[in-house]
Amino acid sequence: MSANIVIQIIPPSKDWSTELCDCCSDIETCCCGYWCFPCLQCKTTGDFGWCCCLPMVDVCCVVSCCLRSSMRQRYAIQGSCCNDVCTVLWCYPCVWCQMAREVKIQKQGSASATTTVITNQVVTF
Template structure:
């Protein structure tokens, strides 16, 4: 059994909705992430989808189409999971016209919502 080094924060639903941790065009703030998106956006999307707990190959369905239903639905799902304000129309527009920015925003949001877990306190028998 492998130890877990990171666990997601508990989802706290409230009447107040939050904003995204990054704006849609903030994809260049993280150089490593920006390079990965530039050279192989589908690979980055698959990695992000896996971290979100979905099928790793799901974003590949978007590769050959103008409209990107998987990118849009993943952004919508992240928005609902973390209580972020927005609309389905904005999700559709962002996913259609800048899918790389959407995957960057999703990845940044997931990183922002993760907290490290200290495993040194766990006693193993």
């Protein structure tokens, strides 16, 4: 009896792809955030896979903190819940622009990389 086992290697934690106030790295996102901030929020949550209407009910920044924390977990980004809350409360628009840039970068990276997992299980009697 033999079986091939596929092991997923989790990449080490890293920093955000762009800095919090690094708006010049993506002018399109920065302009969208400046001229139509609700549109940026809805697009970011939708691109991340959440309901695009969630930012409309962002009472006390709960949705923002949860989204940022979820992004950190999905993309293996260093940080903590406490850091997320403080950052969201003090730099709300910059946080959303950073999250929008991160989703955009991650989507571009995943579009160019494809993964194929093949599992074979051979059982002899």
